[in-house]
Amino acid sequence: MHFAYSEHDIQARVAAATENAETLRVTGAGHSHSHLIPGADLLLDIGALSGVVSVDAAAKRAWVWGGTPIHVLGPALHRHGLALANQGDIDRQSIAGAVATGTHGTGVGLRNLSAGVAGLRLVCANGDICVASERQNDDVWRAARLGLGAFGVVSQVELQLKPSYxxxxxxxxxxxxxxxxxxxxxxxxxxxxxxxxxxxxxxxxxxxxxxxxxxxxxxxxxxxxxxxxxxxxxxxxxxxxxxxxxxxxxxxxxxxxxxxxxxxxxxxxxxxxxxxxxxxxxxxxxxxxxxxxxxxxxxxxxxxxxxxxxxxxxxxxxxxxxxxxxxHWGKVHYLAGDKLRQIHPRWDDWWQARDRLDPTGTFLNPWLTGVRT
Ligand SMILES: Cc1cc2nc3c(=O)[nH]c(=O)nc-3n(C[C@H](O)[C@H](O)[C@H](O)COP(=O)(O)OP(=O)(O)OC[C@H]3O[C@@H](n4cnc5c(N)ncnc54)[C@H](O)[C@@H]3O)c2cc1C
Missing domain, CATH: 3.40.462.10 (FAD-linked oxidases, C-terminal domain)
Known part of the structure; x- marks a missing residue:
């Protein structure tokens, strides 16, 4: 396990992994039941990159570090008078990990955490930074909001929030x-x-x-x-x-x-x-x-x-x-390939967007390769 203490360090580690034809998976709090994490050559923990980066009070948006645990995020956003629109059953996950699998709570009018992502800051396979939102790199944004750690390392997430309630x-x-x-x-x-x-x-x-x-x-x-x-x-x-x-x-x-x-x-x-x-x-x-x-x-x-x-x-x-x-992407299931394609209308688009960003498969592991086929 490697621990990253800066975005520069993530960039250097990812670029080296791609250069050496090694695979790399990034872990959040490790709360997923599915095999999203194991099997790669390198495992990266960005838990040290935690907290609020910046707040746009008028737009009710905040950029936060991907490693921020949700239980840390709540009080930190509250200090700015803001809150997540909803949360799941527990709050021990990292925000990037929760977003990566579509973590959700309950409420007919409330969407999952991935749908509340306004922007992503990704360290891509070659070590470059890609910022994705509805305004730039929008295909990456559409796909990588629920990215299963397969698009790159999410160093920061921009969240659409609401006033504290x-x-x-x-x-x-x-x-x-x-x-x-x-x-x-x-x-x-x-x-x-x-x-x-x-x-x-x-x-x-x-x-x-x-x-x-x-x-x-x-x-x-x-x-x-x-x-x-x-x-x-x-x-x-x-x-x-x-x-x-x-x-x-x-x-x-x-x-x-x-x-x-x-x-x-x-x-x-x-x-x-x-x-x-x-x-x-x-x-x-x-x-x-x-x-x-x-x-x-x-x-x-x-x-x-x-x-x-x-x-x-x-x-x-x-x-x-x-x-x-x-x-649920973070829980047990036995589906793969055509079965997933049938129930997810944008399955092939998701993989194409992923492959464009990571053509050599740095961010894949055996489980992801298995569900693809
Ligand atoms: C007790 C319990 C209760 C739960 N309750 C709910 C619930 O109420 N609702 C719900 O929907 N789910 C729930 N889950 C599932 C859980 O929210 C998801 O599995 C979530 O993804 C776990 O977050 P994590 O930080 O532990 O991520 P991990 O399990 O460590 O990783 C999940 C995925 O995120 C990726 N990832 C992590 N960090 C990054 C990063 N910085 N950049 C890119 N990718 C990254 C990983 O590569 C992996 O693919 C629960 C799980 C448990 C064990």
């Missing part, structure tokens, strides 16, 4: 039938709505979060009953080690798909105790986004890290595939 969270345990009744209607009535369904009890933890004018209540309460700034309420503590498969399905087919997954657990995988998570995600225009041009529901299945998961995940995947599901 506070949220009130309320979680309740309800029966399955109750959570399903009027569910899709209810998702439109709240900023964030999600639930975890527990197969052993057939109950669901329903979590609803809305903006509030109430002051933050310190100390911030435990998950389920918090009032505070967005970065204090949205992330959770998830200490139990697990694997995860998540598919994005069209929102209008989500209830039917969820019902099939529930049936699968109740008939064929009765030993699985880990919950199934149901979240919503707004459509976007990021080429490999799981919500590309369609309103989406994400359904996640989990298994304990010590338990076998493949038979369960393969059975779930067969259901998700029937609904045109698209797998």
């Amino acid at each position: 506070r949220l009130r969270e309320k979680a309740t345990l309800v029966d399955h039938d109750e959570v399903i009744a009027d569910l899709m209607q209810r998702t439109t009535e709240h900023r964030h709505l999600e639930f975890f369904w527990y197969p052993k009890t057939d109950q669901a933890m329903l979590k609803i979060i809305d903006e509030t004018e109430e002051p933050a209540q310190y100390p911030i309460a435990d998950e389920g009953n918090r009032v505070g700034y967005s970065f204090e309420v949205l992330p959770n503590h998830r200490p139990h080690k697990h694997t995860e498969m998540e598919y994005s399905v069209p929102a209008d087919a989500a209830l039917e798909c969820f019902a099939e997954i529930r049936d699968l657990l109740r008939t064929s995988f009765t030993d699985v105790a880990w919950p199934v998570e149901f979240r919503t995600l707004a459509a976007d225009d990021v080429w490999l986004s799981t919500a590309f041009e369609r309103d989406t529901v994400t359904i996640s299945v989990h298994q304990d890290i010590k338990e076998p998961d493949e038979p369960y995940y393969r059975a779930c995947e067969a259901v998700f595939e029937r609904y045109g599901g698209r797998p």
Whole structure:
């Protein structure tokens, strides 16, 4: 593992790798379940490059270092009166790592983190800097917002933000039938709505979060009953080690798909105790986004890290595939080649944009080469 302390150092390391025909992968916090990182000749950690670089208050945009952990980013942006529009379930990821896989939270009107990227500063295979946005190198920007670390090292990210805001969270345990009744209607009535369904009890933890004018209540309460700034309420503590498969399905087919997954657990995988998570995600225009041009529901299945998961995940995947599901890039899936091409309309464009920037394949690893074929 190499640690970079400056953009100049990243440039020199990447240029040397390409010169020596070596492959290089950059790691964030290492929270992805898929094999995005291993197998390259060199591994680069840019965690030392952390914090806010500059802020455009009028445009509500900020350039931040790619290595910034999201839990550091929240308070740092708040000092400028700004915040991410949404966050995922945890905040331990680096911003570049989270963006690279389309990390998302929940909310029908809220897009994933990649869709909130206004610009990227990339160290390319030859060591040069490429700045990509809607205004310059726009094909790189369209593709590399969800770049899987395959376009280059993202040294900085420009984020579209919103003014700091506070949220009130309320979680309740309800029966399955109750959570399903009027569910899709209810998702439109709240900023964030999600639930975890527990197969052993057939109950669901329903979590609803809305903006509030109430002051933050310190100390911030435990998950389920918090009032505070967005970065204090949205992330959770998830200490139990697990694997995860998540598919994005069209929102209008989500209830039917969820019902099939529930049936699968109740008939064929009765030993699985880990919950199934149901979240919503707004459509976007990021080429490999799981919500590309369609309103989406994400359904996640989990298994304990010590338990076998493949038979369960393969059975779930067969259901998700029937609904045109698209797998989360940072989680377990078994798709490759034509199957990915069928569900991602810009699959070939993404690879062409990538190959133009990295013709010798410096930023590829065996997993990426495998999903391509
Ligand atoms: C407990 C847990 C909870 C999670 N919750 C959610 C959730 O709520 N929503 C969701 O969508 N996902 C979730 N995930 C998945 C997670 O957000 C993604 O896998 C994310 O990519 C991890 O970020 P990371 O910083 O750990 O990146 P890594 O896993 O280290 O890397 C991910 C990808 O980013 C690339 N990358 C990292 N840094 C750079 C850089 N500087 N330049 C270019 N490429 C880079 C890597 O090469 C790799 O391809 C969760 C994962 C776990 C383990």
